[in-house]
Amino acid sequence: MTTQLSLFNSEEFYEFPKDLLEYKEHFLSRAEADLLKSTLLQTTTWEQRTQKMYDKTVLTPRLTAWYGDVKSYDSADSNASKRNEWTPELYNLKERIEKEFGYQFNGVLLNLYRDNNDSVAWHRDKESRYGKRPIIASISLGQTRNFDFRKKDHHQSKYSLPLPHGSLLIMKGDLQENWEHRIAKSSIAMKERINLTFRFIY
Secondary structure (H helix, E strand, O other): OOOHHHHHOOHOOOOOOOEEEEEEEOOOHHHHHHHHHHHHHOOOEEEOEEEOOOEEEEEEEOOEEEEEEEOOOOOOOOOOOOOEOOHHHHHHHHHHHHHHOOOOOOOEEEEEEEEOOOEEEEOOOOHHHHHHOOOEEEEEEEEEEEEEEEEOOEEEEEEEEEEOOEEEEOOOOOOOHHHHEEEEEOOOOOEEEEEEEEOOOO
C-alpha cells in the first residue's frame, strides 16, 4: 500500500499533482537499509564526474556510479559514467521494485552525498533516452535529506519532502516535463547519504 505523502497533508500544497509520485517511507526495513548502505559504501566503484557551469568545467559535488544493462544513463559519451555489472544486491532490489509496482528498469544510478556540502542542483531528468514520461524509482539510505520540487514555469510553487533511511519515492507521469527537483546544500552538518535511482534507458 502506498503511503500518503506528508507534503499533501496541508491545503497549502493542493496544487501539487498527486498522481506524479508514489511513496513508501519504510520500503526497506531498518536492518535491510543498514546492510545495503554498509555494503554499497564498501564495494561501490565511486567516481566524481565533471560538468559545465558558466563556461567552466567543475567537479560535481557528489560521487556517482552506474550499474546496469546499458552503457550509461547519459548519452553525452564524452562525460559518460563507467558501466558496472549488476551486483546481486542491486539486481535483487530492482526485481523487488518491479514486482511490487509493475515497472521495468535496466539500470541504476547511485549518488553518494558525503556530507552537507554535497548536492545536486535544480534539474529535470529530460534526457531523450529516458523516453517521454520516464519512471524513476529512488531509494534513500543514510542521512535524511530534503527532496525539493518546484514548478518549471512558476518557481514560487516549491515543495519539500524529507527522504529518510530506507524510503522509496517513484517519480512518474509528466513530473519531468513540468517540475524540477534538487538536493540542496545545507548549513547543518550531515552524515553520508546514498541515493539509488532505478531507470529504464532506451
